[in-house]
Amino acid sequence: MNKMSLFLVLMIFSSCGKGFRNLEKKSVQSQQSDSYSINQEYLTIFNQYRISKGLDPLNYSVFIEEQALEHSRSMANRTSAFGHNGLARRCQRIRNRLGNLKACGEIISYGPKNSKILLREWTNSSLQNLEIRNPNYTHTAIGKYNDRDGVSYWTQILIEI
Numbered sequence: 001m002n003k004m005s006l007f008l009v010l011m012i013f014s015s016c017g018k019g020f021r022n023l024e025k026k027s028v029q030s031q032q033s034d035s036y037s038i039n040q041e042y043l044t045i046f047n048q049y050r051i052s053k054g055l056d057p058l059n060y061s062v063f064i065e066e067q068a069l070e071h072s073r074s075m076a077n078r079t080s081a082f083g084h085n086g087l088a089r090r091c092q093r094i095r096n097r098l099g100n101l102k103a104c105g106e107i108i109s110y111g112p113k114n115s116k117i118l119l120r121e122w123t124n125s126s127l128q129n130l131e132i133r134n135p136n137y138t139h140t141a142i143g144k145y146n147d148r149d150g151v152s153y154w155t156q157i158l159i160e161i
Helices: 003-052 062-076 087-098 115-123 126-132
Strands: 103-110 139-146 152-160
Touching: 003 062, 003 115, 003 126, 003 139, 062 087, 062 103, 062 139, 062 152, 087 103, 087 152, 103 115, 103 126, 115 126
Parallel strands: none
Antiparallel strands: 103 152, 139 152
16 A cells, blocks of 8 residues: 555544544534423423422523533433432532522433423322422423433432522
C-alpha cells in the first residue's frame, strides 16, 4: 500500500470516530432539550389524575427537573445504581435553591416508553401512588433519560414548600 492510500484509509477511520462521538453528543443534547416537553406532557396527565382524586395540581419547577434529569442520566449511564442513592443530596440542592422544604420525595422507574404508561404503572403501585397522592406536595418535575439500548429511566421529584 502506498503512502497516499494509507493516508486516505487513516482519514476515513478518524472521521468515522469523530462522527460517532458527535452522534453521541447530539443524542445527549436532544434528550436534554426534549426534557421540557416531556415534563409538560407528564405534568398535564399527572395533574389531571390528582384533580380526579380531589387533590390540588402541582407546580412545575425547572430546577427540580434538572435534578431529576441528572439522576435519570446517572442511572441510565450506570454511574449510579438504580435506586434512590443521593436523594438527600438532591433534596438539599433543591432546598438551597428554592428555600426551606417541608418534604421531598422521589419516584423512579425504568422501561416505560411514554408518560401515560409511566403514570399508569405508578398509580397501580401502592407505594408510588402514596407519593403521587400526597396532598402536601406543591411542586414537581420529572427527568427521563434513555440508556444506549433505548431503555428509558425516569425520576420524579415531588416537594412541599
